[in-house]
Amino acid sequence: MFAVVRTGGKQYRVAPGDKIVVEKLEGNAGDKVTLGEVLLAGEGSNLKSTDGLTVAAEIIAQAKADKVTVFKKRRRHNYRRKKGHRQQHTILRIVAIGDYKEVKKAAPKADAKPAAEAKAAPKQADSAAARAKETAEATASEHEASAVVGTPTENPAPDDGKAAKSKPAAAKKAVPAKAKAKTPSTKNAAPAKAAAKKTPKAK
DSSP, rough: EEEEEEETEEEEOOOOTEEEEEEOOOOOTTTTEEEOOEEEEETTTOOOOOOOEEEEEEEEEOOOOOOOEEEEETTTEEEEEEEEEOOOEEEEEEEETTTTTOOOOOOOOOSSSSHHHHHHHHHHHHHHHHHHHHHHHHHHHHHHHOOOSOOOOOOOOOHHHHHHHHHHGGGOOOOOOOOOOOOOOSSSOOOOOOOOOOOOOOO
């Protein structure tokens, strides 16, 4: 069943169990409130009379809306006014519409599928272990079949001397020895200052 109620100058379509936010009503959390201004009521497409019909609700909490900034300005007159506002609200839970109350749904019954799956799990584990065992046996038999019967043939390592002779001489590259560090030349060095002239000795 549903109803259309008016409170705080606004209309709300409600049903038992619904939660709505309305303009502030007097009361504390847990108090019972009766909404008497019912405009419409019905169930499905069938409408019912609203004579004497009331909607029972319970206050869940008193709350405030988001802050709204009110700013006024008159240009060229040095006039500015700034104010903030938070509208106060009341959160309601609809308990009943007239004699019609909320019908609590029964908890869903536990399906039998989980139990069947739990029983099937050990069987699947056993079958997986049997498959793994068969696979291990098959691989072991393949290894045995592929084993060579008799003495293995000799496969000597290549002779290093023959391999060295077969390489062309051009392939050998002489590694140049590191050049000796040259002493810095003095050709471009600035000439040393001339020694002071010696005065001739007096005779």
